[in-house]
C-alpha cells in the first residue's frame with residue numbers, strides 16, 4: 001500500500017489547514033504513532049527554529065521561509081523600505097506611509113511633525129503602533145504631539161486620512177501572497193482576498209473611535225454595529241475580493257492599474273528581503289499583505305502579516321480561505337503519494353541501503369537506525385518485516401531517552417547526508433556528502449549562496465557569536481515572531497469561529513470540490529522542485545522552458561504568478577537578483593498600463609519591440625476577474 005501524505009500541525013491549528021488536507025486524503029501526524037521525521041508538511045503559526053531548517057529531509061516542507069522578519073515586523077519593514085527608498089528612489093518606493101521608529105527616530109519625527117503642523121496647512125494625523133503586536137492591539141491615533149504616549153518600541157506612521165470609503169465606511173484589502181521560492185524569487189498572488197471594513201462611519205473628528213478607523217476584524221467583531229445591516233456594506237465586516245471588483249466596476253476606475261500597483265507593492269516589498277533570505281527550496285510562505293486604497297485609488301501598504309488568520313468567522317472567510325488553502329497545497333506540488341518518504345523508511349532496514357535510487361551504487365550511505373514503524377507500513381498487509389539485525393535498536397519507553405537518541409542518531413544518520421536540495425544536485429555531490437564537516441555543507445546547501453549566513457563565510461573561531469547564532473534554536477523564534485495575525489488559537493479558545501451566522505451578504509466565490517484525488521501513480525517520487533506534474537491536470541499551465549530557463553506555472557488554481565512576469569524579470573531573478581532590472585521592468589509595465597488611453601501609436605511601436613524581445617513569455621495580470629494576459633491588456637490600448 002502506498003504511503004499517504006502526512007501533515008503536522010503545531011498546537012493543533014489552524015483547523016482549516018487540517019480540514020483541507022484531510023479532505024484531500026492526507027493523514028495527520030501523530031507523535032505516538034510516527035517517527036519524528038515521518039511527515040511531509042509541517043505547518044506552524046509561529047517561526048521554525050534554525051535547527052528545523054537544518055534537519056529537513058528531502059520529502060519535508062515547512063510553511064515558512066527562514067528570516068522574513070525584515071518585512072513582517074513593523075519596524076523592520078519601515079527600516080527596509082526607507083533603505084530601498086534611499087537606494088532606488090522615492091518615486092518607486094512611495095507606497096508606504098512615512099514612518100518613524102520610536103524612540104530612536106524621535107528627533108526626526110519631531111521635525112516632520114513640525115513641518116506638517118496645522119498652521120502651515122491641513123491637519124496631519126498620525127497613527128502609533130507597537131512594533132511587535134498585531135490585530136490592532138495597542139494602536140492609537142493622534143493629531144497633537146501631547147497625545148503621543150508610549151511605553152514600548154512603536155512606529156509612528158502618517159495616518160492616511162483620505163481613504164476610499166464605501167458608503168462612508170473605511171476598508172482595507174487583505175491580499176494573500178505566496179512566495180514559492182526566494183531563490184529564484186517566485187511569487188503568486190491569490191485572486192481572492194478579503195476586504196475588511198470598519199463598522200462605524202469614518203469620522204476624523206473622533207480619532208478615538210476604533211470602530212471607525214481600524215479595519216481589523218478582531219476589533220470590529222466586538223463592535224456594536226458588527227451584526228447590523230450597514231448601507232451597501234451589509235452585515236459583518238468583510239467582503240470577498242470578487243465583490244470588491246464589482247464595486248470597482250461600478251466606479252468606472254482603471255482597475256488594471258490599481259491591481260498592477262498592488263502587485264508592484266508586493267514585489268517591491270519582497271525585494272527588500274529577498275537577497276538576505278536563505279535559500280530553502282522546501283519552504284513556502286503565505287503572507288497577508290494589508291493594503292489601504294485612498295480616494296485617488298492609490299494603494300498604500302500598511303503591513304505584511306507573517307501568519308494571516310485562517311479562522312472562518314463569516315461567509316466571506318469560508319468562500320475565500322478554504323479555496324486559498326486548497327490552492328496553496330496545489331502550489332506545493334505534491335504527488336498523490338509520497339514514494340520518497342516511503343522508500344526511505346523501507347530502505348532503512350537494508351544493511352547496505354542506498355537512500356535514493358539516484359545515488360551511485362558505491363556511495364556509502366549509512367543505514368537508518370531502527371525506529372517506530374511508520375503508519376503506512378503498519379497498514380500494509382504485504383509488507384515484509386524490516387531487516388534490522390545489524391542496526392542499533394531503539395526501544396525504550398522513556399521519552400527523553402528516545403528523543404535524545406532520535407536527535408543524535410536519526411538526524412546524524414539521515415538528514416546530514418540528505419539535505420533538501422535538488423535531487424540532481426545531491427547526486428552530483430554524492431561523494432561530498434559524507435565529508436567530515438558535513439553539517440556545515442548541509443547548512444550551506446540549505447541556506448544557499450545568497451545567504452549572508454552561509455557557513456563558509458562564518459569563521460567559527462573568529463566569529464563565535466555569529467556561528468553560535470546559526471545553531472541557536474531560540475534566535476529565530478524570538479526575532480521572527482511578528483505580525484502574526486493568525487487568531488486561530490485565541491479565536492478557537494474564545495469560540496469565535498462559531499460566529500458564522502453573521503452574514504455579510506457577500507458574493508461567494510463558487511466552491512470547488514476538494515475531494516480526495518485518487519492515487520493514480522503510486523510509487524512516483526515526489527517532484528519537489530520542478531513545479532510540474534500535478535498542476536498539469538488541474539490547472540491550465542505553462543510549463544515550457546524559456547531559453548532553457550524553467551518557467552514557473554502561470555497559474556495554479558486561483559494563484560496567479562506575478563513574479564517573474566516577463567523574460568527580463570525571469571532572467572533577473574535566476575542568478576544574482578538584479579533589482580535594478582526588476583524595478584525598471586515594473587515601472588515600464590505600470591507606466592504602460594497607466595497610459596492605457598494615451599499615445600496609442602507610440603505604445604504600439606514599443607509593444608512591437610517588446611514582442612520581439614519577449615516572444616513566447618507572457619503573464620497574467622493579477623487582479624481582474626478572469627485575469628487577462630498582460631500582452632492582451634497592452635494590445636487593447
Ligand code: ADP
Nearest residue numbers: 097134135136137157158159160214215216303
Ligand atoms: P495590526 O498589525 O495591529 O493589525 P496594522 O498596521 O494592520 O496593525 O493597523 C491596523 C489597522 O489600522 C489597519 O487595518 C488600518 O485600518 C489602520 N491603519 C494602520 N495604519 C494606517 C495608516 N497609516 N493610515 C490609515 N490607517 C491605518
